[in-house]
Amino acid sequence: MDIADLSFPGAPSIRIPPPGPASRALLERQAERESNARTYPRGFPFAVARARGATVEDVDGNVYIDAWAGAGTVCVGHNHPDVIAAATEQMGQAIHTLDLPSPTKDRFTTKVLSLLPESLQGKMKIHFAAPTGADATEAAIKLVKTATGRRSILSFQGGYHGMTHGALSVTGSRDPKDAIANLMPDVHFMPYGYCYRCALGLKPESCDLACAKFTESVLADPSSGVTKPAGIILEAVQGEGGSVVAPVPFLRRIAEIAKAHQVPLIVDEIQAGMGRTGRWFAFEHAGIEPDVILMSKAIGGGGFPMAVVLYRKELDVWKPGAHVGTFRGFLPAMAAGVAAIEFMQSHDIVAHVAEVGARLKAGLSRVVEKRSFLGECRGLGFMLGVEVLEGDGTKTPSYEKAKRVRAECLRRGLMVELAGRHDGVVRFIPSLVFTAEHADATIRIFDEATAAVEAA
Numbered sequence: 001m002d003i004a005d006l007s008f009p010g011a012p013s014i015r016i017p018p019p020g021p022a023s024r025a026l027l028e029r030q031a032e033r034e035s036n037a038r039t040y041p042r043g044f045p046f047a048v049a050r051a052r053g054a055t056v057e058d059v060d061g062n063v064y065i066d067a068w069a070g071a072g073t074v075c076v077g078h079n080h081p082d083v084i085a086a087a088t089e090q091m092g093q094a095i096h097t098l099d100l101p102s103p104t105k106d107r108f109t110t111k112v113l114s115l116l117p118e119s120l121q122g123k124m125k126i127h128f129a130a131p132t133g134a135d136a137t138e139a140a141i142k143l144v145k146t147a148t149g150r151r152s153i154l155s156f157q158g159g160y161h162g163m164t165h166g167a168l169s170v171t172g173s174r175d176p177k178d179a180i181a182n183l184m185p186d187v188h189f190m191p192y193g194y195c196y197r198c199a200l201g202l203k204p205e206s207c208d209l210a211c212a213k214f215t216e217s218v219l220a221d222p223s224s225g226v227t228k229p230a231g232i233i234l235e236a237v238q239g240e241g242g243s244v245v246a247p248v249p250f251l252r253r254i255a256e257i258a259k260a261h262q263v264p265l266i267v268d269e270i271q272a273g274m275g276r277t278g279r280w281f282a283f284e285h286a287g288i289e290p291d292v293i294l295m296s297k298a299i300g301g302g303g304f305p306m307a308v309v310l311y312r313k314e315l316d317v318w319k320p321g322a323h324v325g326t327f328r329g330f331l332p333a334m335a336a337g338v339a340a341i342e343f344m345q346s347h348d349i350v351a352h353v354a355e356v357g358a359r360l361k362a363g364l365s366r367v368v369e370k371r372s373f374l375g376e377c378r379g380l381g382f383m384l385g386v387e388v389l390e391g392d393g394t395k396t397p398s399y400e401k402a403k404r405v406r407a408e409c410l411r412r413g414l415m416v417e418l419a420g421r422h423d424g425v426v427r428f429i430p431s432l433v434f435t436a437e438h439a440d441a442t443i444r445i446f447d448e449a450t451a452a453v454e455a456a
């Protein structure tokens, strides 16, 4: 199957600029009845009719190129035929049997563990968490606390690990924390390797990895004020932090420090994993070996809820029932996950992501060079981002301009979301079956949209 055949042909096409009348009616009903915490309809003001491959159609007949992919979840494209067939067949057999074994669960477990790099093969177990990414984070925090008997956690500025109580505690974003008293105590935030906005005000050429050294000193210094942690949690590429790729030496140093101090290293691959960065796991770019790996989003075939924690066998000190929950074994998601991975393997989608991702990044970088209000273009594979600035010669992020870029893109048929500091980064995280044609259309629309913002 040619991956170009998975999407609506000829996308994008805008008949009525969003929100059209049919969308508007549904948005109004939603606003009346749904919680004010809803998020994405504010940036994408339309109602979905259908989706296919790397494209989405709204109820007014507009077709968009989807460079958002359900927040980086849709891997082999919306409604992939193999995923639908596998999930449908499974639904005719069994849907919900918690953590009882089954041939489908066995196949899924084998498939997921087989994706691990050679050096981790045979060394890890899998825990089926409740189905969201945040659930995987919660499970991992409890796991390392239980295994080490310690209580503190080191996390990184800009990191995102979910919105539940524990996961939010280890997440960098301050806004969602402001209204919540008594989040999990003993979490300490270290500077991340975000060289464009170095927390220490240094330059990568001369910093001597001061950010990683800071973490080292926190662990080594008996007066650092931080008790020996139960775990260190990080993303190898920060997603919600703004597609920030940690420098390889930074990741290696943190992994060495964790090992030297016998602190389990938890790598959150919930967004960056499953091929999104052009490797099955983002940590593979640095050749590091995590002790715990978090996976969700794409692991259920790109839309079916599923989350797992992979961890070294030595950490498996959990007693029976130590971390349970009803929805820990949604069999259609496992069948869908196996189908998606098999499609990716048979079509070498990971190499495709690396290749088309490089083309997309090169094109976006050319646009960035033309616009005085655009800053760094960065990322790996299909996890890219562009910094949007005030345009006054400083690196001050501009949420207002970023919002306008998003709106101008949408008017032209391209879905892009915002993230990063002050939501000042436009992100490109399409499904992994995004083609070179989709990439070229994305570059063209981004060029036109940013020209319109500059001219305004």
Ligand SMILES: Cc1ncc(COP(=O)(O)O)c(C=O)c1O
Binding pocket: 071, 131, 132, 133, 134, 135, 137, 160, 161, 162, 163, 235, 239, 240, 268, 269, 270, 271, 272, 296, 297
């Ligand atoms: C890296 C990372 N970890 C955890 C989460 C939380 O996942 P969920 O929204 O499914 O709880 C996300 C969600 O965006 C994420 O990007």
